[in-house]
Amino acid sequence: MLDKNKENSYFLGVDVGSVSTDIALLDYFGNLITKKYLRTKGQPVRVLQEGLSSLKKEYDEINILGVGTTGSGRNLAGVILGSDVVKNEISTHAVAASKLVSDVQTVIEIGGQDSKIIIIRDGIAVDFAMNSVCAAGTGSFLDQQASRLEIDIKDFGGYALKAESPVRIAGRCSVFAESDMIHKQQLGYDLPEIIAGLCEAMVRNYLNNVAKGKDIRTPIVFQGGVAANVGIKKAFEKELGEEVYVPEYHDVMGAIGAGLLARENILYKKNKTKFKGFDITDIDFKTKSFECDACPNKCEVVNIYQDGQLIARWGFKCTKWEAV
Amino acid sequence: MKKITFPHMGYMNVPVKTFFESLGYEVLIPPKISRKTLDLGVKYGPEFACLPLKINLGNFIEAMEEGADVLIMGGGCGPCRFGYYAEVQQEILKDLGYEFEIFVIEPGILKNFNKIKNIFGNIPYSKIIPSAKLAWKKALVMDDIYKMVLENRAKEKETDIIDQIYNDFLEEIDNLMTIDAIEEINSKYSNKINQSIGEYKQGIEIRVGLVGEIYLVLEPYVNLDIEKKLGQLGVSVEKNLYITSWLKHFLHLSKEQEVIEKKAEKYLKNFVGGHGIDSIGNTVRYAEKGFDGVVQLAPFTCMPEIISESILPSVSKEENIPILSLFFDEHSGDAGLQTRLEAFVDLIVRRKQNKEGILYA
Numbered sequence: 078m079l080d081k082n083k084e085n086s087y088f089l090g091v092d093v094g095s096v097s098t099d100i101a102l103l104d105y106f107g108n109l110i111t112k113k114y115l116r117t118k119g120q121p122v123r124v125l126q127e128g129l130s131s132l133k134k135e136y137d138e139i140n141i142l143g144v145g146t147t148g149s150g151r152n153l154a155g156v157i158l159g160s161d162v163v164k165n166e167i168s169t170h171a172v173a174a175s176k177l178v179s180d181v182q183t184v185i186e187i188g189g190q191d192s193k194i195i196i197i198r199d200g201i202a203v204d205f206a207m208n209s210v211c212a213a214g215t216g217s218f219l220d221q222q223a224s225r226l227e228i229d230i231k232d233f234g235g236y237a238l239k240a241e242s243p244v245r246i247a248g249r250c251s252v253f254a255e256s257d258m259i260h261k262q263q264l265g266y267d268l269p270e271i272i273a274g275l276c277e278a279m280v281r282n283y284l285n286n287v288a289k290g291k292d293i294r295t296p297i298v299f300q301g302g303v304a305a306n307v308g309i310k311k312a313f314e315k316e317l318g319e320e321v322y323v324p325e326y327h328d329v330m331g332a333i334g335a336g337l338l339a340r341e342n343i344l345y346k347k348n349k350t351k352f353k354g355f356d357i358t359d360i361d362f363k364t365k366s367f368e369c370d371a372c373p374n375k376c377e378v379v380n381i382y383q384d385g386q387l388i389a390r391w392g393f394k395c396t397k398w399e400a401v
Numbered sequence: 402m403k404k405i406t407f408p409h410m411g412y413m414n415v416p417v418k419t420f421f422e423s424l425g426y427e428v429l430i431p432p433k434i435s436r437k438t439l440d441l442g443v444k445y446g447p448e449f450a451c452l453p454l455k456i457n458l459g460n461f462i463e464a465m466e467e468g469a470d471v472l473i474m475g476g477g478c479g480p481c482r483f484g485y486y487a488e489v490q491q492e493i494l495k496d497l498g499y500e501f502e503i504f505v506i507e508p509g510i511l512k513n514f515n516k517i518k519n520i521f522g523n524i525p526y527s528k529i530i531p532s533a534k535l536a537w538k539k540a541l542v543m544d545d546i547y548k549m550v551l552e553n554r555a556k557e558k559e560t561d562i563i564d565q566i567y568n569d570f571l572e573e574i575d576n577l578m579t580i581d582a583i584e585e586i587n588s589k590y591s592n593k594i595n596q597s598i599g600e601y602k603q604g605i606e607i608r609v610g611l612v613g614e615i616y617l618v619l620e621p622y623v624n625l626d627i628e629k630k631l632g633q634l635g636v637s638v639e640k641n642l643y644i645t646s647w648l649k650h651f652l653h654l655s656k657e658q659e660v661i662e663k664k665a666e667k668y669l670k671n672f673v674g675g676h677g678i679d680s681i682g683n684t685v686r687y688a689e690k691g692f693d694g695v696v697q698l699a700p701f702t703c704m705p706e707i708i709s710e711s712i713l714p715s716v717s718k719e720e721n722i723p724i725l726s727l728f729f730d731e732h733s734g735d736a737g738l739q740t741r742l743e744a745f746v747d748l749i750v751r752r753k754q755n756k757e758g759i760l761y762a
Contacts, residue, residue, distance in 0.1 A: 167744035373435035
């Protein structure tokens with residue numbers, strides 16, 4: 078039934094993260110047609126609407142067969158879009174990596190707030206780990222350091238490549254790393270040495286705290302926003318003694334995975350899409366929260382309104398607010 | 402009259418309250434653990450201490466604000482810091498100006514018989530034994546029913562129905578004071594649960610074992626209700642740690658511990674404090690029983706569980722079972738936990754589907 082419409086039929090994958098909101102448009106066969114990497118800037122709903130409306134402008138005729146959402150804002154995006162699949166970012170990254178690099182065995186993923194490792198064998202994820210308490214070695218920390226050094230984050234990795242002998246920087250957590258880095262600057266080291274040292278510290282921190290105990294085998298795929306940083310890639314290769322592969326669409330792998338899982342859901346389980354259509358770009362969505370006073374837990378209850386009507390609610394611990 | 406209180410740990414409050422009340426004492430259960438309890442514990446507890454100490458401290462403060470003046474706390478000796486907590490809590494509470502007596506249950510308490518008499522008065526054995534039997538019966542029945550809850554949330558007919566039944570059960574058992582009545586509601590609620598079971602939410606059976614530090618395994622507030630989250634994701638949960646199993650071990654009434662240590666032997670031969678060796682031994686047992694995965698729970702900085710955590714990857718590899726280690730402190734976020742659990746369940750489901758050759762993407 079669906080086969081007739083392969084021409085203009087697409088699957089949409091959306092990854093709403095803390096730093097970026099990514100959109101991937103996949104064709105009927107699951108190949109990436111176009112992608113958008115947008116800064117979330119604390120306004121996921123508006124950015125999502127803008128991203129969709131520009132997509133609509135680029136493609137006159139566009140038939141969305143299914144939608145998948147992922148990332149920390151997956152539930153919000155799922156409600157707004159009418160998503161068919163709402164998946165965690167570990168599963169979507171694993172699916173996307175095995176689609177783009179069929180024999181991948183290890184996925185290193187470093188995003189804005191989280192970093193993770195996924196171990197894949199025979200095309201399925203068999204083990205994973207995510208950073209726990211400390212946030213050193215994520216994109217936001219690197220962003221922060223780049224702006225402190227007054228360097229564009231895009232050039233950050235390039236500086237690292239120019240280093241002759243990287244400085245040793247303590248990478249245990251972002252507080253120690255930053256103060257140690259300032260100390261090394263004050264000793265008079267050159268910028269490339271310091272930046273390369275920081276990249277190596279991030280990689281050591283990742284391998285000791287996130288990937289610890291995991292069986293890292295090649296091929297190794299490095300994805301997420303930080304994979305664009307050539308300094309970090311080089312530091313990984315130096316530390317692991319193996320080649321690290323950065324896929325072309327490394328920054329939108331979560332969105333690709335979400336789209337692939339939506340495709341699986343629709344085509345193999347024969348479901349009909351719940352996508353609300355591109356009209357949602359004109360709808361007024363509002364998020365309001367309040368502190369419930371019914372018990373000492375004082376839950377922050379979050380309400381999502383579509384044109385003034387309550388469509389979703391979360392954040393509560395008990396059943397008091399369950400009914401929407 | 403003196404008012405006895407003790408910290409929360411899962412549903413321990415029900416049998417312990419029964420024990421003291423049937424002896425004729427007044428018991429004041431601390432308010433249910435809430436954000437306020439945690440805030441109090443974090444404010445007055447040492448920053449480096451683990452989460453159980455902070456919650457216990459919050460429980461004590463809240464109970465004393467309501468008039469409790471006899472505190473009962475666990476103690477001990479050995480590698481885990483827990484043995485020191487009653488002492489630390491005592492000093493903090495004194496500094497805060499509270500007046501109270503504290504009774505610490507630790508190895509060798511009976512040597513200190515005069516202290517027991519000072520606090521509780523002279524209690525004849527003829528009264529203690531029936532009270533202990535009643536409390537013990539309650540604890541056993543509560544474990545039985547809870548085991549059914551853990552197993553069957555994954556296949557409940559309507560969302561939350563098993564938890565509703567379980568809440569009714571907790572309310573009813575609290576006031577029962579005869580063994581017969583307890584026996585009766587055991588069968589009543591087993592039947593109710595059996596009647597509310599339908600299909601597996603995931604379409605396939607998924608069984609996960611819980612291991613780790615006892616407080617985190619037993620107390621839903623601190624583990625962010627992980628058992629319920631797993632159940633709602635369609636996972637049948639089993640665990641070996643209950644108050645009754647711990648007491649059986651403590652009182653040398655069971656050979657379970659020997660079995661656990663035997664199973665752990667290949668990976669860990671020494672006692673490392675707390676339930677460190679149990680986490681290894683029980684993981685091996687779950688793997689041998691054909692479970693689909695194991696989740697380890699522990700408070701952040703817990704030494705015995707850190708030792709287990711570093712050994713578990715080899716257990717996972719050799720016994721071919723996925724393991725997820727989770728450490729909790731006062732900053733642990735609900736959303737982060739949900740993401741990790743969903744991913745873990747996905748991983749198990751795909752693993753099973755792959756074995757059966759029904760994987761698409």
